[in-house]
Amino acid sequence: MPEKTEKVLKITVPAGHARVFEVKNGGFFTVTDIEGGQITDLVAFNADDLSEKISGSHTRLGLHSIRFKVGDSVRSNFRRPMMEIVEDTVGTHDMLVPACDDQRYLVDYGVIDHRNCVSNFEEVLAPRGIGRGSIPDPLNIFENATVDEAGNLVHLPVVSKAGDHITFRALMNLVCAVSVCPMDLNITGGDRITDILVTIDRNEKQRRES
Template identity: 55%
Template sequence: MVDNKVLVSEVMVPGGHAKAFEVKKGQLLQIIDAEGGQVADFIAFNQKDHSEKLSPTHTRISLKSLTLKVGDTLRSSMRRPMFEIVEDRSPSHDILIAACDEQRYLVDYGVAEHRSCVANFEEVLAPYGIGRETFPDPFNIFQSTHIEQDGTLVQEPCKTAAGDFIVLRALEDVIGAVSACPMDLNPIGGSQVTDVMVRVYKGEGAAA
């Protein structure tokens, strides 16, 4: 899908940190697991109205599904289409789990001053005037989660290999942010926290 497309921007997200970026309507957003086994928390906002944001809750009810596939539309908090999945070379994604924050590490693991996805997002979105009080739940790209028959929610080690990716077509002008999740105290990210690559390509009829 991105072969022969014009590359607009590229940013490497260091393991345990985040980067913010802009994607114009019609452009293609590719998120790549650089080394494998790394969860990439992703949030996005309407560039013209930050109160409208990418919403796993509204996407779940729209799709009537807890899983995502090529062709699915990701909805905003106003139930409007924000992204379309156009290619997916990864084994799974999660649209249930909240982003880790300082309290997650302190309350559940007794660890203070640990990096977190929420703090990462706060750091990179501050220049846009977007604060943590407005953050939606994330799309946990590459994360592996399943529900047992008794309802138990199980977070499994990420199953991606190096180079696995997902490609989304932006259906609105958006501000996005990806956090290469710093979680190293449960199995989701395996034995180490690694980098995530973000690329934006010009799409059909899209702005450069």
């Protein structure tokens, strides 16, 4: 157990911005809503083959559900399990809605140059050679969207409270990015944007299994 105490990394992701991080196969990472009510977009790539990345459609089919819960695995575009949900204090997340982008704010709200998740991802992933066309649809952590009986996509207010979190276990070496969604123009994002915390813990497996 030589590396034991050096393997916990905490990243505070500033409101409206993104950060990138790596998680080794078997490692854990947690996304924590520090103040509550903050949607956080998450994307992940196979660190050993960046053409493999999370896929909402493959995950939905794999789970036969539009939602994911503890024990479920998020699938890749190659249909392989990439990461497993091991803890979740909220239970309300989304994998139907695409990341917000400049057109979302311009066309739907008439706002020019609003910060957005796609540009956030581009900023942090470009140094890794990942361009806009290679960024998958995200998992929208803490986003409260669903489908009603008529098939309509319904956006509801976020229910996460301060300290709520979700933890994933990596099932392959991952490059991940999170964007603290800057949406402040509708009910889904609440009325203010707040920091979130990402904790990467490579000791957790040993602790939980001991």
